[in-house]
Amino acid sequence: GRIDKAYPTVCGHTGPVLDIEWCPHNDDVIASGSEDCAVKVWQIPENGLVVPLMEPVVSLEGHSKRVGVVTWHPTARNVLLSADTGCDNVVLIWNVGTGEELYRLEDQHPDLIYNACWNRNGSLFCTACKDKTVRVIDPRRETVVVAIEKAHEGARPMRAIFVADNKILTTGxxxxxxxxIALWDQSNTSDSMIVQELDTSNGVLLPFYDPDTNILYICGKGDSSIRYFELTDESPYIHFLSTFSSKEPQRGMGFMPKRGLDVNKCEIARFYKLHERKCEPIIMTVPRKYELFFGPPSSSTALPPAKEEPQPTQSFYALLPLATGYLRPFVFVSCVNIGVKIRGFSVNSKSPGYVASVGLTLTVRTGTHAQTADSALISELVGEIKALKETVKEQGDRIEKLESKLAKIEDGDV
Structure with missing residues (x-):
């Protein structure tokens, strides 16, 4: 529900905050841009705020107009992009560790910048501009490598994000x-791959893309629904899946990083919907059953390495397996309980075959704070699981032999 008025806040800006983003490399760091022309980076205490936080870790001064866009580099540590949404339309890329500007892009945008989005390996970023042009920019060369003119002909704000295979999806x-919504091939921007018209509402569409499942989520400001689509390599490329609807219209939407999902419950996405009365979590799950605990629909997600500066154009991000992530030291684990039960075997002489059941249960309780799992305990658990697998295999071999004997008895061979 609504928080108390005395609840501690991050309140170091002197003007309204226009954009925020959590750091993909550190779950306790957040960047914010404000009308006071400053970009500030905050270190949130491990146990949350107890008193108002007024002093940032770093204050980045370089914009002369309000800062309406901030976005962290996906694979390079301490690299942050910010864009002012005043009349200057300047994009700055910062080294947050030292507080210095890495790149200043001043002449690429003649009008207001609506949003900016890095591609998955961080070699390029795209922007949507009020002049109805989507630009793909190489920050190291400070050049526009692709320009999509009149991506949408309407005068209202649009958005642009990178999706699979460096394709670009726009909403407008x-x-x-x-x-x-429209999909564009970066190598051929003379015409869109597909354009889909959704409705005639006037709320700006906010796109969220999950590269691990190729699912696109579309949220509209003022809407009470979330549409989701699957992106494929074959025409018509964008396939409608379903719509989540609720009673309250959304004022904004946040997207949980994949490593924060509960894979035990087949969770593939989690949103935080802001409306007038509260901030409401919305969980997307796939209703599936597994033979064992493992095997979520999204088997891995990007685990960015800690680089100090943007890298060349090759893909260099690593993948984190979500199914076994709870065994790794950097996963949030506070208490691990293992329960194993191998149910007894039984023979039913009235029906052919040998009836057997083997059950293996593994329960993991997660805490609210990150704690490093003991490596010795992890090794011991892995050893126990391997031993259990061997036991199950031996019992399976025994079942096959008994089934063979039972078949011979029923055929009168014995």
Whole structure:
């Protein structure tokens, strides 16, 4: 529900905060941009705020107009992009560790910048501009490598994000004020791959893309629903899946990083929906059953390495297996309980075959704070699981032999 008025807040800006983003490399660090022309980086205490936080770790001074866009580099530590949404339309890329500007891009945008998005390996970023052009920019060369003019012909704000295979997805409005989503091939921008018209509402569409499952989530400001689509390599490329609907319209939407999901419950996405009365979690799950605990629908997600500066254009991100993530030291584990039960075997002479059941249960309780799992305990657990697998295999061999004998008895061979 609504928090108390005396609840501690992060309150170091002197103007309204326009954009925030949690750091992908450190779950306790957040960057914010404000109308006071400053970008600030905050270190949130491990146990949360007890008193108001007024002093940032770093204050980045370089913009002369309000800062409406901040986004962390996906694979390079301490690299942050910020863009002002005033008349200067300057994009700055910072080294947060030293507080210095790495790159200043001043001449690429003639009008207001709506949003910016890095590609998955951080070699390029794209922007959506009020002049109806989507630009793909190489920050190291400080050049626009691709420009998509009139991505949407409507005058209302649009958004652009990178999706699979460096394709670009845009949301915007048609000339008749219909809300649209479009997919573009970066190598051929003369025409879109597909344009889909959604409805005639006037709320700006916010796209969220999950590269691990190729699912696109579309949330509209003022809507009470979330549409989701699957992106494929074959026409029509964008396939509607379903719609989540609720009673309250959303004022904004946040997207939980994949490593924060509960894979035990087949959770593939979690949103935090802000509406007038509260911030509400919305969980997307796939209703599936598994033979064992392992095997979520999204088997891995990006685990960025700690680089100090943007890298060349090759892909260099690592993948974190989600199914076995709870065994790794950097996963949030506070208490691990193992329960193993191998149920007895039984023979039913009235029906052919040998009836057997083997059950293996593994329960993991997660805490609210990150704690390093003891490596010796992990090794011991892995050893026990291997021993259990061997036991199950031996019992399986025994079942096969008994089934063979039972078949011979029923055929009169014995």
């Amino acid at each position: 409005f048609s000339r008749m004020s219909e809300r649209q």
